[in-house]
Amino acid sequence: MTTLLLASASPARLATLRSAGIEPQVQVSSVDEPALLDQAAAAAAAAGTGPVPAAEQVLLLARAKARDVRATARTAADLVLGCDSMLELDDGTGPTVVGKPADAAEAAARWRAMRGRTGVLHTGHWLIGTGTDEVGATSSTVVHFADLTDAEIDAYVATGEPLHVAGAFTVDGLGGPFVTGIEGDHHGVVGLSLPLLRDLLGQVGVTVPELWSTTALTAGR
Amino acid sequence: MTTLLLASASPARLATLRSAGIEPQVQVSSVDEPALLDQAAAAAAAAGTGPVPAAEQVLLLARAKARDVRATARTAADLVLGCDSMLELDDGTGPTVVGKPADAAEAAARWRAMRGRTGVLHTGHWLIGTGTDEVGATSSTVVHFADLTDAEIDAYVATGEPLHVAGAFTVDGLGGPFVTGIEGDHHGVVGLSLPLLRDLLGQVGVTVPELWSTTALTAGR
Numbered sequence: 001m002t003t004l005l006l007a008s009a010s011p012a013r014l015a016t017l018r019s020a021g022i023e024p025q026v027q028v029s030s031v032d033e034p035a036l037l038d039q040a041a042a043a044a045a046a047a048g049t050g051p052v053p054a055a056e057q058v059l060l061l062a063r064a065k066a067r068d069v070r071a072t073a074r075t076a077a078d079l080v081l082g083c084d085s086m087l088e089l090d091d092g093t094g095p096t097v098v099g100k101p102a103d104a105a106e107a108a109a110r111w112r113a114m115r116g117r118t119g120v121l122h123t124g125h126w127l128i129g130t131g132t133d134e135v136g137a138t139s140s141t142v143v144h145f146a147d148l149t150d151a152e153i154d155a156y157v158a159t160g161e162p163l164h165v166a167g168a169f170t171v172d173g174l175g176g177p178f179v180t181g182i183e184g185d186h187h188g189v190v191g192l193s194l195p196l197l198r199d200l201l202g203q204v205g206v207t208v209p210e211l212w213s214t215t216a217l218t219a220g221r
Numbered sequence: 222m223t224t225l226l227l228a229s230a231s232p233a234r235l236a237t238l239r240s241a242g243i244e245p246q247v248q249v250s251s252v253d254e255p256a257l258l259d260q261a262a263a264a265a266a267a268a269g270t271g272p273v274p275a276a277e278q279v280l281l282l283a284r285a286k287a288r289d290v291r292a293t294a295r296t297a298a299d300l301v302l303g304c305d306s307m308l309e310l311d312d313g314t315g316p317t318v319v320g321k322p323a324d325a326a327e328a329a330a331r332w333r334a335m336r337g338r339t340g341v342l343h344t345g346h347w348l349i350g351t352g353t354d355e356v357g358a359t360s361s362t363v364v365h366f367a368d369l370t371d372a373e374i375d376a377y378v379a380t381g382e383p384l385h386v387a388g389a390f391t392v393d394g395l396g397g398p399f400v401t402g403i404e405g406d407h408h409g410v411v412g413l414s415l416p417l418l419r420d421l422l423g424q425v426g427v428t429v430p431e432l433w434s435t436t437a438l439t440a441g442r
Contacts, residue, residue: 019394152430155428155430171407173240177418178416178429180406181405185403186392195367195399195402207372208373208399209372216395
């Protein structure tokens with residue numbers, strides 16, 4: 001069996017891998033994410049290339065997390081995977097990139113702005129193999145938000161769930177009924193695209209079945 | 222809190238509701254599904270209207286399950302929900318509707334036919350309210366299958382998972398990496414569309430937050 005070290009604190013990412021029969025080790029990186037994004041923005045400004053696209057920002061952070069954890073790994077693992085997610089919304093004034101809301105008021109305001117609209121959830125993935133191989137890509141999935149009533153928004157925000165997640169929504173939790181549909185990979189919206197992981201694994205010479213845990217292999221019989 | 226009785230034996234449907242904070246009661250219907258579909262096909266043939274579309278077949282079965290369970294309910298519940306799913310594939314000779322594979326050989330043959338192709342997963346929903354209100358609709362989601370190698374198909378079939386599910390694939394289990402993307406609601410592919418349930422609830426005067434269990438409401442804080 002090939003072992004995987006997940007460079008992320010996200011319970012949703014861990015649950016996604018587990019649902020697919022993969023039992024990773026977990027080590028959270030100590031990357032200063034805001035500082036990295038500031039550097040990238042400054043470099044782009046100096047080069048006159050305009051704002052860094054969300055799809056690049058998440059890839060940059062995923063790479064930094066994976067490299068940091070590979071360099072400091074406390075356990076031996078064949079592969080290290082870093083991920084990062086952001087929601088890009090067009091609120092009518094142009095694309096805005098959003099992370100977790102600061103508080104309940106911001107979560108409610110976000111939902112009032114995004115209900116009935118469409119966003120793009122970007123998740124960057126960076127996979128480091130056993131040698132010096134490293135590969136990365138971003139999964140971008142269109143998300144259609146239901147036209148929630150004010151009462152639904154208030155009830156949803158009161159559960160606390162929207163405060164813990166990028167974009168103030170989930171598709172795999174209480175927020176499930178509030179996303180009418182997606183175009184792309186559902187798991188990418190949750191924070192880790194399984195079909196994209198399959199592609200990246202292929203690029204470093206590993207297949208998905210090599211990652212299946214013994215428990216997973218007996219559960220389906 | 223409003224209570225829901227789920228007229229289905231599917232662990233995936235139960236898990237979908239639970240992930241969204243809804244803790245239903247469960248009672249499996251005793252509907253003779255093949256007989257019902259035969260009747261519908263005979264009626265369509267007599268009327269000269271051609272084969273019954275998959276989207277209608279699943280709605281018909283969902284309705285029969287919900288009505289059967291409402292009539293025989295062993296517990297008092299405000300609402301009864303029936304669901305049924307089928308995968309429609311175009312294998313080049315026209316649309317074919319498939320349920321669970323009979324055995325491992327059939328599951329492998331299906332995957333060799335559907336890899337790299339696209340299917341439509343139809344899930345019928347029928348909701349009966351406290352009075353005589355009943356409403357139903359079908360969720361139809363396009364599913365893109367990855368171009369699996371023969372070795373991946375053999376490994377996946379050997380897990381046993383494809384034998385238990387309509388269409389011989391899951392998106393919420395080991396099969397997750399083998400679906401490259403969808404267009405529509407992910408939960409509808411799993412067997413119960415949460416946004417469609419929200420619509421149907423609205424038609425009988427109930428909102429999603431009224432179904433949230435007390436456990437769900439405290440977990441997110």
